[in-house]
Amino acid sequence: MKRAFITGITGQDGSYLTELLLGKGYEVHGLVRRSSTLNRSRIDHLHQDPNLHLHYGDLTDGVSLVNLVRAIEPHEVYNLGAQSHVKVSFEMPEYTASTDAVGTLRLLEAIRAADLDCRFYQASTSEMFGATPPPQSESTAFYPRSPYGAAKLYSHWVTVNYREAYGLYAVSGILFNHESPRRGESFVTRKITLGVAAIKHGVTDKLVLGNLDAVRDWGYAPEYVEGMWRMLQHDEPQDYVLATGTGATVREFCAAAFAHAGLDWKEHVTYDQQYERPTEVDALIGDASRARDVLGWEAKVHAPELARIMVDADLEQLGRLLGR
Template sequence: MTRRAFITGITGQDGSYLAELLLSKDYEVHGLVRRASTLNRGRIDHLHADQRLHLHYGDLTDGVSLSNLVRDIEPHEVYNLGAQSHVKVSFEMPEYTASTDAVGTLRLLEAIRASGIDCRYYQASTSEMFGATPPPQHEGTAFYPRSPYGAAKLYSHWVTVNYREAYDLFAVSGILFNHESPRRGESFVTRKITLGVAAIKLGVTDRLELGNLDAVRDWGYAPEYVEGMWRMLQHDTPTDFVLATGTGRTVRDFCEAAFSHVGLRWEDHVVHDKQYERPTEVDALIGDASKARELLGWEATTHADDLARLMVDADIEQLGRLIDR
């Protein structure tokens, strides 16, 4: 039997890697795409020719579209990766963030419940839910979100638990710490750094403006993390998991690794700009993924320094192609 998966956020970093993974496992993959005047499918363009990939217009803010799609697709697995996922932007668009990230999850869960289908559900939770709680953070650590994004995701997390307990739904939350790749959005700090390094190395600019250099994050590699998502839905019983490397690095450390990879000193190019700082900062996020290692056999193998180098190489190649046009 061919298994069917439904992915919200399929055009994003995680969605594109997850679609690749599921297609490699012979799934039929259905993806939710927001209607826009310009196409934003660059991350999945290379999958376009695969007849097992089906894209559908819809939105997490539209419960009717979600109900219709769940009813028509009858997925065996649902991965809710769609979100307004930029923390700084969530302070500027708090209501939209709540509607998409919090109530959007409720709409999707209710669509599954009302349809009566037997499926397994994955909720993309986030380390930002821990916020001000000191590391290391694991599944039993107290939550203390420090942004509208973190608060919206906390609602999603708990409503997923509630639907699991109230309706016996196979629903899990993956509490993923920061995970990056060359497909990361250009406004996220790691990608901003590696794009900046590429631009400086190729002579396009000579400076990079950043906010808080002291923030500590646990950075892993996105393709490894989507493998963890899939493993959570193959587990015998629904439960929540942290995915993380267990190693914390500052933004400054990431800068140093990225710049030194191309023979540059970050201190000669990075300029601090307060506009990139958050109203309330999360000082340190470092995850403990012992549960995932023991129950899923999952472990991160790519850490921050290697991640910085591979992202710089990819951005130099990409920017170089644009310059040569």
Template sequence: MTKRAFITGITGQDGSYLTELLLAKGYEVHGLVRRASTLNRSRIDHIQDSNLHLHYGDLTDGVSLVNLIRDIVPHEVYNLGAQSHVKVSFEVPEYTADADATGTLRLLEAIRAAKIDCRFYQASTSEMFGATPPPQDETTVFYPRSPYGAAKLYSHWVTVNYREAYDLFAVSGILFNHESPRRGESFVTRKITLGVAAIKLGLTDTLTLGNLDAIRDWGFAKEYVEGMWRMLQHDTPQDYVLATGIGTTVREFCEYSFAHAGLNWEDHVAYDKGYERPTEVDALIGDPSKAKSVLGWEAQTHAKGLAELMVDSDIELLRTHGSARY
């Protein structure tokens, strides 16, 4: 039997890597795409596979979700779609709640209404921990510090509720920061590596950043989607933290990135208070022990190696195309 998977957020970083993984495993993959005046499918344009099918719809439109779940009858649903930029969530809090929180509820209701045997993955986030000191694991108290974190916390708990109330195989993957060359350029890691590439190639001389002291647990997105898939293959639905277990400051990520290009970060990085959030999350460092012991999943790429592979990719990208694709 060919398994069918439905992915929201298929055109994003995680969605593109997950699509490649599932197609390689023989899945028929269906993806949710928002209609826009310009196409934004650059992360999946390279995938030419007859088992990949894209459908117009939106997490803010419950009717589209009901119709798609009914027609596709997926065996697995991966809810990766979201307004995922933390600072932007302060500027568009209502939309963030509608897409990230209520959107998950709409999708769960579509699955329940269809009465299908389906396994559901919710993309939770370390931002739900917010102000709670590290290390953070599946039992750590949540304390979100942004509209994004609060919306994701609703999604997390409503997923738990549907698992317990309706016996749905529903899990939340609490993923700590995971990056790649496919990361959007407004996210700090990609902003850094693109900046390094531009400076190395003589296109600019300065990179402007906000809080350099924030500590994050950065891993490689391509490895994390394997963890998502493993969660849905387990016999029982459980929630898991995926992380490297290692904290790195934004300053250290800068050091790794600039050093890899033969540059001194202090010669090029400028500070702008405008990039700081209204409420900051000081430190997020995950404890992935459960994922390792139960799923056999362990991060292989840590911050330094991640910075280096992203810098190499962005130097080649700018040298070849002159601009970022994502």
């Protein structure tokens, strides 16, 4: 039985990856931060699986990582843990750097110190491209426009360095925006679909957003965790972009989400400058040709269908809460 260690197991990607690996017969170990309240709603439905094991630790605590890696002896490590909100990274740059940048270094060092023969996946991000015009591929120049993007760029390059310096099987998946009904409520796609549900159910009449002109390449998270797994099954380690190859503005995603609920977004959406970033990323559209050609991976769900999936889930969830 293969053993996998996942940081960020309670997040969107971590929960879908856990389902995928358990379905493939893995023993899955997850890193959970200790806090005064439990935040495991995304994996609660898996807690009775005997092959799922949760451990307390933190990417900002190197000792806990060393101890866990030595105890678990994983065959595969997926580093999905991060402070992943771009806007928040401007408000908490030092914490973002400690978790997203140095946290990766701590984990790589823990693996090296334990002399493990394992495969390592680093969750890189399209935000590393930042101001570089699309389409963006593995050979595109990086130009991050946020503390989050800069921290992730450090992680990306230190992963490459450990691969080249120490012969680790280490890869970075440069994933473009990928969403789902499990997306955090402060991310714009989920904020939109939650807003649609609240308006449709009569809870509110308005949704406040920031930049409607930003272009993003939005895919479906369950498909993207399949891509992560495929990266670690290939004979040779290399980095891959995962993306749909098509872009949509926030405005277009918003229009699709409202239309699916029979609403006109123009009647409900208002603008507030406080939701703008200090430095904006105008357009991210990925070229996932390498992943298609080498891994046989290709995105099936694009932004319009994604909007429908998320709206349906949030309508149902809010309806249950309201007793409807």
